[in-house]
Amino acid sequence: xxxxxxxxxxxxxxxxxxxxxxxxxxxxxxxxxxxxxxxxxxxxxxxxxxxxxxxxxxxxxxxxxxxxxxxxxxxxxxxxxxxxxxxxxxxxxxxxxxxxxxxxxxxxxxxxxxxxxxxxxxxxxxxxxxxxxxxxxxxxxxxxxxxxxxxxxxxxxxxxxxxxxxxxxxxxxxxxxxxxxxxxxxxxxxxxxxxxxxxxxxxxxxxxxxxxxxxxxxxxxxxxxxxxxxxxxxxxxxxxxxxxxxxxxxxxxxxxxxxxxxxxxxxxxxxxxxxxxxxxxxxxxxxxxxxxxxxxxxxxxxxxxxxxxxxxxxxxxxxxxxxxxxxxxxxxxxxxxxxxxxxxxxxx
Ligand SMILES: Nc1ncnc2c1ncn2[C@@H]1O[C@H](COP(=O)(O)OP(=O)(O)O)[C@@H](O)[C@H]1O
Ligand SMILES: [Mg+2]
Numbered sequence: 078x079x080x081x082x083x084x085x086x087x088x089x090x091x092x093x094x095x096x097x098x099x100x101x102x103x104x105x106x107x108x109x110x111x112x113x114x115x116x117x118x119x120x121x122x123x124x125x126x127x128x129x130x131x132x133x134x135x136x137x138x139x140x141x142x143x144x145x146x147x148x149x150x151x152x153x154x155x156x157x158x159x160x161x162x163x164x165x166x167x168x169x170x171x172x173x174x175x176x177x178x179x180x181x182x183x184x185x186x187x188x189x190x191x192x193x194x195x196x197x198x199x200x201x202x203x204x205x206x207x208x209x210x211x212x213x214x215x216x217x218x219x220x221x222x223x224x225x226x227x228x229x230x231x232x233x234x235x236x237x238x239x240x241x242x243x244x245x246x247x248x249x250x251x252x253x254x255x256x257x258x259x260x261x262x263x264x265x266x267x268x269x270x271x272x273x274x275x276x277x278x279x280x281x282x283x284x285x286x287x288x289x290x291x292x293x294x295x296x297x298x299x300x301x302x303x304x305x306x307x308x309x310x311x312x313x314x315x316x317x318x319x320x321x322x323x324x325x326x327x328x329x330x331x332x333x334x335x336x337x338x339x340x341x342x343x344x345x346x347x348x349x350x351x352x353x354x355x356x357x358x359x360x361x362x363x364x365x366x367x368x369x370x371x372x373x374x375x376x377x378x379x380x381x382x383x384x385x386x387x388x389x390x391x392x393x394x395x396x397x398x399x400x401x402x403x404x405x406x407x408x409x410x411x412x413x414x415x416x417x418x419x420x421x422x423x424x425x
Contacts, residue, residue, distance in 0.1 A: 081105045081141065082234060082266045083129060088138035090124055090290075098124055100290045102138070106268060108233075111260055113269040115277040116287035117313070122270040125287075126236045129268065130159050143233075158227040159236040162243055165223070166211045172198075172222055173207040179230045197225035200259060217248045224259065234266045241276070253280055274314050278302060286310050306422060311353040318359070318396050321424060322352040330421060334391045335368050338416040349424040356384070356399040358418035367411020371396060373404045387412065 083106040090099040099121045106112050114122040127133040129140055131152035139146050147155055166175050176197050180190045198204050201221040211219060220240060227235055240256075241249045257280050260267045271277050277284045278298040286293045286301060286309075294306045305311035308319055322332030324343040329336055332352045344350075364370055371387040374395065382399045387410065389396065396412060404410055 080107070080144075082108045082110070082143060083268065084141035084144070085125075085129070086139045086141065088125070088128060088135045088140065090121070090128065090133070091136050098290050099128075099135075102290075102292060104285060104292065104295070106234075106266060109264055109266060111257070111267045111269065111280060111282045112285060113271060113277040113281040113283075114285050114287055115271060115274060115313075116293075118272055120287045121290045122272075122287060123238055126159065126238050126268065126270055129234075130157055130236055131155050156233040157236060158230055158232040158234075159238065160220075160223050160227050160240045162239040166219055166226070168211055170211065171207065172203065172209050172211065172214070175211060175222055176225045176229055178226060183230075193229050194225075197229050200228070200262060201225045202255075215248075216244050217252055220244065220252065221255070224256070228259075228263060228265075232265065234268060235260075237267060237269045239270055239272070242271075249276070256280065278314070286313060288313075303420075305353060305420060308351050308353070308422065311351075311420070311422075316356050316397060318354045318356065320352040320354075320394070322350050322421075324348045324350050324421065328416070330419065333369055333389055333394060337368060337414060337419055339419040339421060340417050341419075341421040344423060351422045351424045353420040353422065354396075354414050354418065356397040357382070358414060359396060359398040359400070360413045360415065361398065361400055361402060361404060362411035362413055364409045364411050367413045369396075369412040371410060371412055373406050373408045373410060376403060376406055378403075 085102050085104040088099055088102040089097055091097050102125060114125060116122055124133060128135050131150060139148055173194055176194045177190050180193060198206060201224060203218060203221060241252050244252060253276060281298055283295060284298055284301050285295050288309050294301060294310045301310065302314055305314060311317045311319060320332040322330050324330050325347055327342045328339055330339045330352055370390045372390060374386045374388050377384045382401050383403045385398045385404055387396045387398055
């Protein structure tokens with residue numbers, strides 16, 4: 078099975094005895110894929126990258142590169158380069174010298190270096206910046222130089238650990254588009270790390286949601302968003318209303334004391350489930366036309382929509398609702414949800 082670029086086989090890591098920060102990670106990444114590890118701080122994203130890069134050894138499991146174990150290869154013998162959040166450019170060198178650094182070490186002939194650096198500068202849209210000092214560049218430009226410096230070595234895989242974390246929001250968004258373009262142009266595998274769900278959903282072919290050293294779900298951005306497999310994913314990706322419920326028969330779920338049509342089959346007789354409803358998927362109706370009756374507690378204008386907190390009169394549980402239609406606090410409204418917008422996952 079040589080077709081995977083990177084294949085993590087049951088990778089676990091404990092820095093201290095029996096304290097597992099990675100627990101049985103299985104992850105297969107294809108050639109040219111843009112895969113993102115997404116999860117809260119401390120969930121093990123950086124450790125995973127460091128194991129793939131060779132800066133850290135797995136306690137258990139193996140790392141395959143194009144089908145072969147690279148467990149015992151030092152970092153510089155892996156066809157993998159890393160870009161960190163802190164760009165760590167050499168401050169005493171200009172842009173050209175920074176990008177050429179790895180090539181000089183490999184003793185690439187001068188003309189070769191000239192050409193490759195030039196190609197890189199054009200790739201990162203910094204033509205003519207050869208002689209510029211690093212500190213005279215903006216944060217976004219410095220990060221592009223850091224990416225060029227990694228790509229000039231022609232790795233087959235680029236690891237990027239929160240590379241845009243230090244940039245302000247506007248610049249980050251521009252760089253997200255830029256990075257995606259660069260990845261498509263060079264046509265290599267990117268393994269990207271972020272704790273920012275929007276960033277992950279925007280850039281990736283597939284997203285790997287991690288929590289406490291484990292993989293919660295792997296999927297395309299649409300699937301992760303629309304079909305979260307665990308309550309953690311549902312809460313971490315976007316916003317959601319989470320209820321405890323029961324499936325009593327096919328296409329019918331009970332929660333909040335009511336029955337809702339859904340498109341899921343009962344997994345077993347009276348199976349306990351979690352029910353997830355996105356705020357934007359809640360439909361407001363007249364007070365008696367909904368399945369649930371609720372009282373509007375708060376209404377906040379959010380630019381694109383109103384965010385309303387609505388307390389169910391059934392069991393006092395609050396629903397978060399996004400709608401372009403404004404309802405006034407104190408008003409009693411009806412709530413319904415289209416069957417295919419109700420997401421069911423197993424509980425217990
Ligand atoms: N060198 C280390 N020694 C001990 N514990 C570490 C070391 N590196 C990371 N950890 C711990 O491993 C866990 C995962 O860390 P990390 O991979 O950096 O998470 P993330 O990048 O997702 O924020 C954290 O609890 C962190 O404290
Ligand atoms: Mg990290």
